[in-house]
Amino acid sequence: xxxxxxxxxVAAGSSHTCAIDASGHLHCWxxxxxxxxxxxxxxxxxxxxxxxxxxxxxxxxDGHLHCFGANSIDQCDIPTNLGLVRLASAGVAHTCAVxxxxxxxxxxxxGSHVRRHGLRTTRLLR
Numbered sequence: 001x002x003x004x005x006x007x008x009x010v011a012a013g014s015s016h017t018c019a020i021d022a023s024g025h026l027h028c029w030x031x032x033x034x035x036x037x038x039x040x041x042x043x044x045x046x047x048x049x050x051x052x053x054x055x056x057x058x059x060x061x062d063g064h065l066h067c068f069g070a071n072s073i074d075q076c077d078i079p080t081n082l083g084l085v086r087l088a089s090a091g092v093a094h095t096c097a098v099x100x101x102x103x104x105x106x107x108x109x110x111g112s113h114v115r116r117h118g119l120r121t122t123r124l125l126r
Contacts (some may be wrong), residue, residue: 004093005021005022006018007021007022008020008021008024009046009047009048009049010049010050011049011051011056011090012058013030013036013051013052013053013054013090014053014092015030015111016028016029016030016031016036016037016051016054017029017051018037018051019049020047020048020049021057022044023045024044024045024046024047024061026039026043026044026049028051028056030056030099031054033083034055034069034070035069036051036052036054036055036056036066037056037069038067038068038069039058039066040057040066040068043058043066044058044060044061044062045061046061046115047060048087048088049062050089050090051090052069052075052090052091052092052095053070053091053092054069054070054116055067055068055069055071055075055076055090055091056069056090057066057076057088057089057090057095057097058087058088059082059086059087059088062084062085063084063100064084064085065078065082065085065097066078067072067090067095073094073107074094074107074108075091075093075094075107075108076095077092077107078095078097079098079105080106081092082097082105083099083100084101085097085098086098087106089096091108093108094106094107094108097100099106
């Protein structure tokens with residue numbers, strides 16, 4: 001047995017891995033120098049996880065996005081007006097999420113300018 005007996009979702013980052021067990025508990029292990037394995041105590045039940053280079057993003061059972069770990073380039077600064085999400089992906093220097101309406105939102109730093117509130121939004125093709 002490893003960290004989890006039954007795994008419902010798994011994500012591997014550059015040097016850490018996270019899994020969600022059958023009860024919705026998040027388990028992360030590996031390199032934790034930037035706190036990418038330290039889920040917030042308020043997380044609750046998780047339904048999806050994405051492991052980036054040095055940060056991790058989790059969608060909880062209610063559809064809220066939580067990101068933690070390195071935030072030196074604002075990849076964890078999720079705008080409060082994002083709303084509920086159904087998919088998320090933690091990249092090397094950015095985080096993207098698909099909201100309940102199918103719109104894609106990405107948060108990243110562009111040079112010395114941070115794109116947080118002026119999110120690029122794209123309608124996904126179905």
